[in-house]
Amino acid sequence: MKPPPFHYHDPRTVADAVSLLARLDNAKLLAGGQSLMPMLNMRFVLPDHVIDLNRVDGLSYIREREGALEIGAMTRQRELEFSDVVRTRCPLMHEAILQVGHRQTRNRGTIGGSLCHLDPAAELVSGAAALDATVTVAGPNGTREIAFADFPVAYMTPAIEPQEILTAVRLPIWPQGHGYAFIEFSRRHGDFAIVSAAALLEPDAGGKIARASVTLGGMGQGPVRGREVEQGLLGQAPGDDLFRELCESCRAIEAVDDIHASAGYRQHLAAVLARRALTKAASRLGAAGRPH
Amino acid sequence: MADKRTISVTVNGTHYDNKEVEVRLTLADFIRHHLGLTGTHLGCEHGVCGACTILLDGLSARSCLMLAVQADGHEILTVEGIAPSVDKLHPLQEAFRDNHGLQCGFCTPGMLTTLIEFLRDNPDPTEEEVRIAISGNLCRCTGYQGIVDAVLDAAKRLQAAPARV
Amino acid sequence: MSEKLDITLNINGRDYPIRVEARKTLVDAIRDECGQTGTHIGCEHGVCGACTIILDDEAVRSCLMFAVQAVGKRIRTIEGLADGDNLHPLQRAFMEHHGLQCGFCTPGFLMLATNVLEKRPDIDDEELIDVLASNLCRCTGYQNIIKAVRAAAQEMRGK
Numbered sequence: 375m376k377p378p379p380f381h382y383h384d385p386r387t388v389a390d391a392v393s394l395l396a397r398l399d400n401a402k403l404l405a406g407g408q409s410l411m412p413m414l415n416m417r418f419v420l421p422d423h424v425i426d427l428n429r430v431d432g433l434s435y436i437r438e439r440e441g442a443l444e445i446g447a448m449t450r451q452r453e454l455e456f457s458d459v460v461r462t463r464c465p466l467m468h469e470a471i472l473q474v475g476h477r478q479t480r481n482r483g484t485i486g487g488s489l490c491h492l493d494p495a496a497e498l499v500s501g502a503a504a505l506d507a508t509v510t511v512a513g514p515n516g517t518r519e520i521a522f523a524d525f526p527v528a529y530m531t532p533a534i535e536p537q538e539i540l541t542a543v544r545l546p547i548w549p550q551g552h553g554y555a556f557i558e559f560s561r562r563h564g565d566f567a568i569v570s571a572a573a574l575l576e577p578d579a580g581g582k583i584a585r586a587s588v589t590l591g592g593m594g595q596g597p598v599r600g601r602e603v604e605q606g607l608l609g610q611a612p613g614d615d616l617f618r619e620l621c622e623s624c625r626a627i628e629a630v631d632d633i634h635a636s637a638g639y640r641q642h643l644a645a646v647l648a649r650r651a652l653t654k655a656a657s658r659l660g661a662a663g664r665p666h
Numbered sequence: 667m668a669d670k671r672t673i674s675v676t677v678n679g680t681h682y683d684n685k686e687v688e689v690r691l692t693l694a695d696f697i698r699h700h701l702g703l704t705g706t707h708l709g710c711e712h713g714v715c716g717a718c719t720i721l722l723d724g725l726s727a728r729s730c731l732m733l734a735v736q737a738d739g740h741e742i743l744t745v746e747g748i749a750p751s752v753d754k755l756h757p758l759q760e761a762f763r764d765n766h767g768l769q770c771g772f773c774t775p776g777m778l779t780t781l782i783e784f785l786r787d788n789p790d791p792t793e794e795e796v797r798i799a800i801s802g803n804l805c806r807c808t809g810y811q812g813i814v815d816a817v818l819d820a821a822k823r824l825q826a827a828p829a830r831v
Numbered sequence: 832m833s834e835k836l837d838i839t840l841n842i843n844g845r846d847y848p849i850r851v852e853a854r855k856t857l858v859d860a861i862r863d864e865c866g867q868t869g870t871h872i873g874c875e876h877g878v879c880g881a882c883t884i885i886l887d888d889e890a891v892r893s894c895l896m897f898a899v900q901a902v903g904k905r906i907r908t909i910e911g912l913a914d915g916d917n918l919h920p921l922q923r924a925f926m927e928h929h930g931l932q933c934g935f936c937t938p939g940f941l942m943l944a945t946n947v948l949e950k951r952p953d954i955d956d957e958e959l960i961d962v963l964a965s966n967l968c969r970c971t972g973y974q975n976i977i978k979a980v981r982a983a984a985q986e987m988r989g990k
Binding site: 375376377378379380381382384404407408411412414415416422424426428452475476477478479481482562563564 | 667668669671688689690692695708711712713716719722725726727728730731732733735736780783784798799801802
């Protein structure tokens with residue numbers, strides 16, 4: 375249960391990190407370590423080089439700019455948890471982060487690490503999908519942006535080139551008074567979700583739903599937007615019967631069979647949790663920044 | 667490929683300078699083998715049991731999931747640094763003893779460091795908050811009830827007589 | 832040698848007519864022939880106390896008796912401790928004081944404690960612990976069992 379031998383690098387700038395990644399073969403980036411270190415300890419990965427990002431300047435920040443939260447990739451999950459700006463401007467992520475792991479893992483774990491690790495059941499991954507986030511990656515040819523819908527390409531595989539580093543994520547802000555909810559079902563508090571549901575609702579002046587986002591996590595290789603549900607909600611008044619009826623379509627979302635749950639169970643959870651998330655989100659409409 | 671680096675860390679107030687370590691050495695192993703502080707335990711070495719929990723610059727972390735080289739220049743608190751002296755226990759430790767919050771004691775160091783942080787940040791917790799706070803630490807012996815009782819008891823003791831760590 | 836005998840066991844006030852070989856232990860007869868499986872078998876050689884029942888007014892290890900030896904006697908097992916839906920003070924105390932985890936040893940402890948507190952309600956603490964020491968528990972570390980029995984003893988004395 376000890377890491378294999380590797381060469382260790384701790385660059386101080388993004389440029390140095392990128393050039394190391396370009397130069398070195400078989401290198402892994404070390405962010406918060408809460409996922410990579412277990413793999414190293416159990417020798418599931420055998421990198422020749424570990425590039426530690428923890429001393430790179432300028433990758434840890436939370437800024438509000440042009441209608442979005444810009445968050446540096448190395449921002450600790452703890453920072454997000456205790457950030458007033460996240461809690462008030464992006465309450466969905468705040469609710470999601472409270473369900474990520476435990477105090478000790480959030481003290482070290484980073485948002486960038488979680489997004490790149492891309493566990494299909496990860497709460498931050500679902501949240502990013504729900505918010506239509508954009509991520510910024512830096513590589514030898516400069517920086518580029520990737521829409522989160524395009525970010526997962528395969529099981530635990532993001533659309534990052536081998537020589538690129540995720541540097542930031544941009545979370546569009548929903549207007550004051552929007553409804554939000556992030557709920558999940560897992561055997562124990564802190565476990566990865568078996569299935570999770572994230573809901574966002576924006577009302578129009580008459581109280582009908584002008585915009586909706588419904589995201590199921592844990593179903594397959596990445597978060598799934600419930601497009602049918604979202605479409606069905608537009609122009610409607612929020613209500614339990616509407617939610618119940620529309621969320622039945624979540625049973626048709628493809629799901630995996632694994633040791634945690636059968637596909638059928640996941641599909642059942644999807645319909646139930648999506649409905650509960652919408653109900654909770656609807657109950658929060660109009661209450662800007664109310665603590666929960 | 668046994669690359670080495672020298673690191674300096676402060677542990678429980680004592681400064682350790684120029685310690686040579688293999689870069690792949692975990693912080694837990696550094697604390698235990700290089701510093702001889704074996705109170706920090708290894709239960710799983712993959713970040714689920716919490717027996718290896720220490721405070722890094724005052725924040726709890728799983729030391730089996732850190733490399734020793736990452737602690738260079740930082741401050742660490744281990745279980746050995748909790749009691750105010752060799753013959754006086756911290757109120758949290760007394761509460762564990764009085765409330766049967768341990769049997770074999772293996773998980774206890776990790777519980778204590780986690781709870782030092784928790785009670786510092788949450789001096790008047792509810793039972794539910796305590797249960798969530800210890801959810802990152804596993805215990806095979808007690809069934810947790812004694813631990814929860816100990817934390818609530820410790821919170822009261824600390825409110826009556828604050829203790830420094 | 833293995834011919835069966837017709838006997839009747841009286842358990843918690845009810846008669847159970849059964850047919851058993853002479854070599855059938857009392858605990859096996861209680862569990863298998865009479866279907867009262869609350870009495871547990873931990874070691875079958877008289878050290879763990881999980882099989883403790885009250886026979887007339889003595890706590891005994893039912894794995895160390897033959898069923899035929901219990902004919903004509905009053906057997907009380909864990910199933911008879913509560914009064915309908917009302918738990919016995921000892922049962923409530925065990926719950927309140929976290930005196931059990933897996934629960935395997937618990938029936939034995941409850942019958943042992945019931946017996947000693949019924950016979951000697953004013954037993955002193957040191958002797959009480961000495962009596963309880965005859966039963967083993969792998970889960971709790973005993974502290975909370977002792978706490979529970981002490982608490983129940985207080986309540987039972989108060990009645």
